[in-house]
Amino acid sequence: MKNIRIKDIAQMAKVSMGTVDRVIHKRGKVSEAAYGKVMKVLDQIDYKPNLIAKTLSSSKTYQIATLMPDVRHDPFWQEPVEGLAKAEREFGQFGVQVHTFFFNPMEDDSFEKMAREVLQSEPDGVLLAPILRDEALAFAAQCQANNIPVVCFNTFIEALQPVSFIGQDLHQSGRLAAELITSRGSCGTIIILHIAEKAQNSVHLYEKEQGFREFIKEMNTTAMQVVTYEIESPLHPDFGEMVDGMFQQFPDTQAVFVTTSRAYNIAGYLEKAGRTNITLVGYDLIEANIPFIERKYINAIIHQNVQQQSFLGISYLTDLLVFKKEIPYRRNLPLHIIMRENLNSYLQDH
Amino acid sequence: MKNIRIKDIAQMAKVSMGTVDRVIHKRGKVSEAAYGKVMKVLDQIDYKPNLIAKTLSSSKTYQIATLMPDVRHDPFWQEPVEGLAKAEREFGQFGVQVHTFFFNPMEDDSFEKMAREVLQSEPDGVLLAPILRDEALAFAAQCQANNIPVVCFNTFIEALQPVSFIGQDLHQSGRLAAELITSRGSCGTIIILHIAEKAQNSVHLYEKEQGFREFIKEMNTTAMQVVTYEIESPLHPDFGEMVDGMFQQFPDTQAVFVTTSRAYNIAGYLEKAGRTNITLVGYDLIEANIPFIERKYINAIIHQNVQQQSFLGISYLTDLLVFKKEIPYRRNLPLHIIMRENLNSYLQDH
DNA sequence: TTGTAGGCGTTATCAG
DNA sequence: CTGATAACGCCTACAA
Numbered sequence: 001m002k003n004i005r006i007k008d009i010a011q012m013a014k015v016s017m018g019t020v021d022r023v024i025h026k027r028g029k030v031s032e033a034a035y036g037k038v039m040k041v042l043d044q045i046d047y048k049p050n051l052i053a054k055t056l057s058s059s060k061t062y063q064i065a066t067l068m069p070d071v072r073h074d075p076f077w078q079e080p081v082e083g084l085a086k087a088e089r090e091f092g093q094f095g096v097q098v099h100t101f102f103f104n105p106m107e108d109d110s111f112e113k114m115a116r117e118v119l120q121s122e123p124d125g126v127l128l129a130p131i132l133r134d135e136a137l138a139f140a141a142q143c144q145a146n147n148i149p150v151v152c153f154n155t156f157i158e159a160l161q162p163v164s165f166i167g168q169d170l171h172q173s174g175r176l177a178a179e180l181i182t183s184r185g186s187c188g189t190i191i192i193l194h195i196a197e198k199a200q201n202s203v204h205l206y207e208k209e210q211g212f213r214e215f216i217k218e219m220n221t222t223a224m225q226v227v228t229y230e231i232e233s234p235l236h237p238d239f240g241e242m243v244d245g246m247f248q249q250f251p252d253t254q255a256v257f258v259t260t261s262r263a264y265n266i267a268g269y270l271e272k273a274g275r276t277n278i279t280l281v282g283y284d285l286i287e288a289n290i291p292f293i294e295r296k297y298i299n300a301i302i303h304q305n306v307q308q309q310s311f312l313g314i315s316y317l318t319d320l321l322v323f324k325k326e327i328p329y330r331r332n333l334p335l336h337i338i339m340r341e342n343l344n345s346y347l348q349d350h
Numbered sequence: 351m352k353n354i355r356i357k358d359i360a361q362m363a364k365v366s367m368g369t370v371d372r373v374i375h376k377r378g379k380v381s382e383a384a385y386g387k388v389m390k391v392l393d394q395i396d397y398k399p400n401l402i403a404k405t406l407s408s409s410k411t412y413q414i415a416t417l418m419p420d421v422r423h424d425p426f427w428q429e430p431v432e433g434l435a436k437a438e439r440e441f442g443q444f445g446v447q448v449h450t451f452f453f454n455p456m457e458d459d460s461f462e463k464m465a466r467e468v469l470q471s472e473p474d475g476v477l478l479a480p481i482l483r484d485e486a487l488a489f490a491a492q493c494q495a496n497n498i499p500v501v502c503f504n505t506f507i508e509a510l511q512p513v514s515f516i517g518q519d520l521h522q523s524g525r526l527a528a529e530l531i532t533s534r535g536s537c538g539t540i541i542i543l544h545i546a547e548k549a550q551n552s553v554h555l556y557e558k559e560q561g562f563r564e565f566i567k568e569m570n571t572t573a574m575q576v577v578t579y580e581i582e583s584p585l586h587p588d589f590g591e592m593v594d595g596m597f598q599q600f601p602d603t604q605a606v607f608v609t610t611s612r613a614y615n616i617a618g619y620l621e622k623a624g625r626t627n628i629t630l631v632g633y634d635l636i637e638a639n640i641p642f643i644e645r646k647y648i649n650a651i652i653h654q655n656v657q658q659q660s661f662l663g664i665s666y667l668t669d670l671l672v673f674k675k676e677i678p679y680r681r682n683l684p685l686h687i688i689m690r691e692n693l694n695s696y697l698q699d700h
Numbered sequence: 701t702t703g704t705a706g707g708c709g710t711t712a713t714c715a716g
Numbered sequence: 717c718t719g720a721t722a723a724c725g726c727c728t729a730c731a732a
Contacts, residue, residue: 005725016703021727029701051443053725056402056708093401169695176691183649183689185535215691299533335695337687339533341526341565345519345685355709366719371711379717403709406724410711 004045012045013037024049051323061095062321064314065123067114067139069131070102075286076261080129080153080310087314094322098314099123105131106197115139119146125317126150127310130157133203151316153309155204156330163320166312166331168304170204173335174211174259177281180300180337181255182216184279187223188254190216191246194230195262205259212257224254243269255279263301267292285338285346293343303336303346354395362395363387374399401673411445412671414664415473417464417489419481420452425636426611430479430503430660437664444672448664449473455481456547465489469496475667476500477660480507483553501666503659505554506680513670516662516681518654520554523685524561524609527631530650530687531605532566534629537573538604540566541596544580545612555609562607574604593619605629613651617642635688635696643693653686653696 006024010017015034022030023038024047030038066084071077081100088098101118104110111132118126119142126143130136130152140160143150152162181190192212194205209228216226227250231242243266247253256266256278263282270278271292282289285303292298312331319325338346356374360367365384372380373388374397380388416434421427431450438448451468454460461482468476469492476493480486480502490510493500502512531540542562544555559578566576577600581592593616597603606616606628613632620628621642632639635653642648662681669675688696 003725007725017726018703019701022702025727031701034702050406050725052402052406053708054727056400056406056710056724057726057728059708059727172691172695176689179689179691183534332695332698334686334699335692336684337689337692339526339529339687341522341529342685342687345522345682348682349684353709356711357709367710368712368719369717372718375711381717384718400709403724404711406708406726407710407712409724 003050004047005050009038009041009045009047013041055094055322059095061097062124062318063121064096064098064125064127064317064321065118065121066098066100066127066310066313067111067118068100068102068127068129068310069105073104073106074261075288076284076306077129078286079284079305079307083307083310084314086307087311087318091314091318091322094318096314096318096322111135111139115142119143123148124321127313127317128152128162129154130160131155133157136160149317149320151313153313154306164313164316164327164329164331166309166316166333168335169332170207171211171214173283173302173304174208174213175215176211176302176335176337177208177257178212178215180281180302181257181279182219182224184255184299186254186279188252189225189227189250190255190257191250191253192226192228193246193256193258193266194228195258195260195265197233197235208259239265240269253278255281258282261286261289263298264288264292267297271295271297285336285343290343290347293338293340296340299339301338303338305333305336308333353400354397355400356397359388359391359395359397363391405444405672409445411447412474412668413471414446414448414475414477414667414671415468415471416448416450416477416660416663417461417468418450418452418477418479418660419455423454423456424611425638426634426656427479428636429634429655429657433657433660434664436657437661437668441664441668441672444668446664446668446672461485461489465492469493473498474671477663477667478502478512479504480510481505483507486510499667499670501663503663504656514663514666514677514679514681516659516666516683518685519682520557521561521564523633523652523654524558524563525565526561526652526685526687527558527607528562528565530631530652531607531629532569532574534605534649536604536629538602539575539577539600540605540607541600541603542576542578543596543606543608543616544578545608545610545615547583547585558609589615590619603628605631608632611636611639613648614638614642617647621645621647635686635693640693640697643688643690646690649689651688653688655683655686658683 006017006020010020015037019030019034020038023035068080069077071081084098084100099121101114103114126148128150137160140150149163151164152160153166156165156167192209213226216224229246258266261284263280267280280298281300282298283302285301289298289301293301316327319327356367356370360370365387369380369384370388373385418430419427421431434448434450449471451464453464476498478500487510490500499513501514502510503516506515506517542559563576566574579596608616611634613630617630630648631650632648633652635651639648639651643651666677669677
């Protein structure tokens with residue numbers, strides 16, 4: 001009826017608790033005879049260690065370092081910060097402590113500097129948002145050299161070989177954007193718009209574009225024409241004019257698919273210009289997008305739930321470090337569709 | 351630096367651990383003098399009990415009884431069962447055990463019979479799906495008389511006065527359905543279709559309908575005509591003919607909004623009839639709906655995430671019983687939109 | 701190589 | 717009413 005304890009196993013195998021412990025945890029220093037006796041019992045019964053007792057007893061703390069971009073440079077990174085706080089509240093009970101290190105993706109050496117700090121803090125595990133490919137690869141290699149497990153979120157880099165990756169299927173999200181736009185009966189020109197400071201995320205954006213184009217191609221129609229447009233700096237003073245230029249170049253534009261979280265930039269332009277006839281689909285439920293969803297200048301948002309991503313990252317590292325559980329190598333989160341009428345239901349929930 | 355323990359408080363207040371324990375847990379039998387000394391210390395410091403140690407020590411188990419409809423009578427109830435299993439896996443660590451009692455909503459006295467069994471099992475808490483209003487009210491009253499906290503999910507009944515309710519905003523989901531349908535540019539007749547065995551869920555369905563109609567009304571257009579249609583028994587042999595009759599009565603039907611999880615019934619009809627020009631929106635990501643979403647006979651599903659509902663129900667009861675935490679009175683979960691291109695992302699995830 | 705004692709923070713019990 | 721003490725199951729350290 002009750003759970004089997006180490007003590008029970010010891011009695012059954014006619015050895016001491018210490019020996020059983022050594023066998024279970026492979027600490028060596030056990031004679032063949034004793035090992036056999038214990039394993040025989042272990043094979044017959046299903047021993048499930050009491051995690052409560054384990055954490056209470058060891059009273060060990062685990063330091064997890066998170067390395068990610070600074071919120072100040074992109075509001076996109078606000079959500080993961082909240083996910084981390086939530087995770088610390090939940091797993092603090094098990095001795096898990098989260099320390100966050102922010103880098104500025106715009107600034108040279110910022111990543112390297114913070115990466116150095118992370119390593120100096122000698123963490124038991126690392127959660128990483130590897131948006132700078134080369135730098136992240138070098139950092140991950142150093143972690144591996146120091147036997148520190150690395151979990152990645154948001155950006156998937158095969159070569160980085162993390163213990164686990166948590167993110168979303170970008171290609172599929174591009175397809176979803178196409179479904180959302182075409183189901184509104186668009187015809188004419190559809191613009192795929194990349195708004196990003198640097199080409200750092202280019203792989204991200206390219207995958208989304210590929211998914212989008214694949215879907216349109218499968219529709220096998222000539223009613224729509226898909227073009228790609230890039231605007232590098234949304235912080236640029238001439239941003240409005242650049243958008244102007246875009247719409248002048250494609251006067252029959254019916255829909256715009258913004259591949260980053262910056263749909264609000266376009267929505268703001270459309271509102272000022274009084275253009276309500278353009279379908280706009282973008283990414284991520286961030287503050288700046290909300291009022292435009294409410295006013296229908298953004299018709300749909302694909303929400304990647306980055307908060308959940310970082311939370312799961314810590315959760316996986318906890319499983320790994322504290323509970324010695326197996327964790328999945330890759331986990332893709334659901335692609336949430338947010339429109340005006342289900343916006344509030346997402347905001348209220350957390 | 352380290353957490354303050356009962357032992358520390360005892361030293362500071364110059365009393366024994368036992369006395370501190372009695373004060374904190376209000377077990378009485380403490381002199382005014384001792385009480386004052388302990389409270390003085392308690393006011394100054396922020397004592398956070400160690401839940402790990404608490405659960406280990408008390409080694410108490412909590413029995414939670416769940417009373418809900420049987421899966422065999424409606425596949426809708428499959429998901430909550432999985433949510434319960436998940437919850438038991440997660441909270442079993444804290445001594446929580448879940449026992450599920452199924453009733454047959456079609457059968458007289460089935461609810462009463464199972465309710466009696468629940469009470470006989472003397473649970474520490476009850477999770478209830480109160481789809482039968484009067485019976486649920488009577489049962490909840492009995493629980494209250496026995497000091498058993500009741501948490502409800504899926505159906506909200508104000509008068510039942512549960513400790514907490516977990517569900518969704520039905521009215522808003524109706525509005526969302528209207529947004530999904532109208533954004534596809536429908537005109538002509540839109541049918542709101544209630545497919546349900548009994549009028550038991552009528553309040554549910556009515557709220558959805560109201561939300562839907564409200565949204566359409568706000569559009570202030572004459573291009574669309576909304577009608578309500580009811581089909582009582584999807585298991586009826588003449589079901590196909592009844593649907594036939596419906597479409598004959600409204601030959602210019604452009605869209606159908608099924609207010610239950612039975613959109614697959616209509617989708618199956620449409621596929622057989624070869625009608626691909628009708629927009630179909632329904633509820634719940636259940637097995638039967640999946641193939642029709644893939645083949646686009648169902649254009650969108652509003653997913654209520656019932657699995658999450660039951661999981662949260664147990665989670666709240668755990669907070670209440672084990673951790674003595676405050677729990678919210680009402681929690682509405684997000685309204686998920688599922689279309690063909692994000693279907694898989696929801697299926698893979700769990 | 702093996703067994704045992706002490707402790708993690710809390711709760712429950714039982715003498716004083 | 718109060719204080720000491722033995723569990724809860726596991727881990728670490730130390731002694732045999």
